């Protein structure tokens with residue numbers, strides 16, 4: 001080793017600078033590696049943002065109001081229109097999208113450090129932490145930073161390919177997860193807020209709307225789920241009939257070619273989602289009825305809009321999807337920003 005502080009480069013001799021440099025401490029090496037990984041991830045996020053035309057987050061203030069059901073229905077409806085759709089389950093402690101998409105027990109395919117989504121109904125590309133769990137019944141307890149790192153990795157390392165829409169489902173509340181996604185993934189088109197008609201859920205959805213503003217992501221609107229109750233039955237195919245609803249209200253019903261009919265009764269307080277949306281100056285996207293078939297669909301992995309494409313729930317979903325896509329605009333148009 002040379003004593004001189006200046007290293008003289010000779011063509012025959014390797015530079016002494018390399019020899020004299022202090023080797024990085026394990027701590028520094030770890031930091032450098034972490035910075036490198038972070039940089040790689042940021043580049044990957046940028047590419048993903050470019051490859052995916054529209055990114056939609058589905059949030060709610062309260063748990064169990066139907067976020068995953070709405071996210072899944074949205075993904076399937078868009079795929080039915082021939083669009084390339086991805087569905088990402090960010091609920092990493094209680095992931096249930098795979099079950100709803102009929103993908104229970106599937107594993108992820110990893111090649112060259114890239115994660116390949118599983119393919120669900122209608123060709124929807126699905127990513128969920130459930131695909132990594134050994135045992136789907138054992139809850140995973142993630143410590144804060146690990147959880148957020150896992151989410152970033154889940155976004156950046158997934159090979160989505162080119163997508164028209166990516167729907168992102170979250171755990172309930174204004175937690176770290178949506179913040180991490182909004183900070184990591186550029187150009188999120190907007191947030192769909194799911195609520196139920198009860199006052200408590202509506203109050204919580206107000207919080208979600210102000211949370212969306214702090215995230216600086218536009219609110220695409222509010223969906224009122226479990227609004228009214230759908231009954232069904234069978235009768236003479238292609239006939240019409242009248243069903244007596246609550247308070248003696250007559251409901252006209254058309255029986256389909258297979259002899260099935262369904263009607264939605266307003267037995268709960270309905271319309272709170274619409275009022276909340278109007279008060280807070282965000283669009284109302286539509287109301288989805290309480291439909292016992294939705295519960296079965298969630299459990300057996302066949303969404304109502306697949307099992308009964310002409311049923312009340314499917315029709316209600318169509319309105320919600322239409323309200324969302326009309327805001328996103330066409331290929332060339334700019335997304336309408338609401339905040």
Ligand SMILES: Nc1ncnc2c1ncn2[C@@H]1O[C@H](COP(=O)(O)OP(=O)(O)OP(=O)(O)O)[C@@H](O)[C@H]1O
Pocket residue numbers: 060062063064065066067068069070091096170171172225226227288289290291292293294295296298299
């Ligand atoms: N419109 C509906 N009619 C009947 N049941 C519904 C409806 N929407 C959702 N459900 C049922 O309610 C339960 C909760 O729905 P879901 O899992 O979609 O809610 P979530 O908001 O994602 O819950 P979490 O906060 O736990 O993630 C499920 O069993 C689902 O099948």
Ligand SMILES: [Mg+2]
Pocket residue numbers: 067068069091096169170171
């Ligand atoms: Mg959920």
